[in-house]
Amino acid sequence: GIQVEQSPPDLILQEGANSTLRCNFSDSVNNLQWFHQNPWGQLINLFYIPSGTKQNGRLSATTVATERYSLLYISSSQTTDSGVYFCAVPNQAGTALIFGKGTTLSVSS
Amino acid sequence: GAVVSQHPSWVICKSGTSVKIECRSLDFQATTMFWYRQFPKQSLMLMATSNEGSKATYEQGVEKDKFLINHASLTLSTLTVTSAHPEDSSFYICSATTGAMDTEAFFGQGTRLTVV
Numbered sequence: 001g002i003q004v005e006q007s008p009p010d011l012i013l014q015e016g017a018n019s020t021l022r023c024n025f026s027d028s029v030n031n032l033q034w035f036h037q038n039p040w041g042q043l044i045n046l047f048y049i050p051s052g053t054k055q056n057g058r059l060s061a062t063t064v065a066t067e068r069y070s071l072l073y074i075s076s077s078q079t080t081d082s083g084v085y086f087c088a089v090p091n092q093a094g095t096a097l098i099f100g101k102g103t104t105l106s107v108s109s
Numbered sequence: 110g111a112v113v114s115q116h117p118s119w120v121i122c123k124s125g126t127s128v129k130i131e132c133r134s135l136d137f138q139a140t141t142m143f144w145y146r147q148f149p150k151q152s153l154m155l156m157a158t159s160n161e162g163s164k165a166t167y168e169q170g171v172e173k174d175k176f177l178i179n180h181a182s183l184t185l186s187t188l189t190v191t192s193a194h195p196e197d198s199s200f201y202i203c204s205a206t207t208g209a210m211d212t213e214a215f216f217g218q219g220t221r222l223t224v225v
Contacts (some may be wrong), residue, residue: 033213040218088214093139096143
């Protein structure tokens with residue numbers, strides 16, 4: 001099945017710093033989603049981004065489908081950005097999502 | 110985005126008892142719902158796919174008699190953990206879609222199950 005790899009596994013930042021999270025996937029996909037899992041476990045939808053670039057406030061994402069990767073940019077990080085960031089792509093049936101192992105981000109003040 | 114509500118948020122139960130978790134799509138009809146399991150500091154692993162009005166499809170290694178899934182309506186799917194044991198303690202989270210391929214998925218808040 002399709003493999004999803006995220007890097008780095010852990011990231012420690014000072015408040016105000018910028019960061020880039022990467023997601024590589026092993027096969028062509030028709031969509032990709034980025035999530036933020038908060039300390040209570042809830043998955044917050046960040047981006048639904050099959051290709052191209054999207055921006056939402058301090059966050060932006062770019063997916064290059066032909067090269068099988070996606071990037072999540074966080075600018076001017078805040079302590080509330082802390083948590084685990086997951087990328088996920090559809091399985092072969094195109095229905096359920098397959099998740100990467102996540103990037104754990106810690107932002108300190 | 111669409112809203113998926115999961116209940117309860119957390120539950121503690123005794124070994125040998127059963128626990129039911131509900132997943133509801135509040136503002137759209139979810140022909141397909143998914144159940145995932147997440148162990149501490151690990152990723153989400155798909156347990157089963159639930160289609161309204163039909164039997165659930167379980168992933169390899171998931172015991173269907175232990176994790177009973179019912180999807181009786183377009184807005185509700187339930188996961189029942191039967192005869193729970195401490196090793197079933199985990200974070201269970203559902204997601205829902207309209208059923209079309211490659212559509213955006215939305216997730217419930219998750220349920221933290223502790224079996225004592």
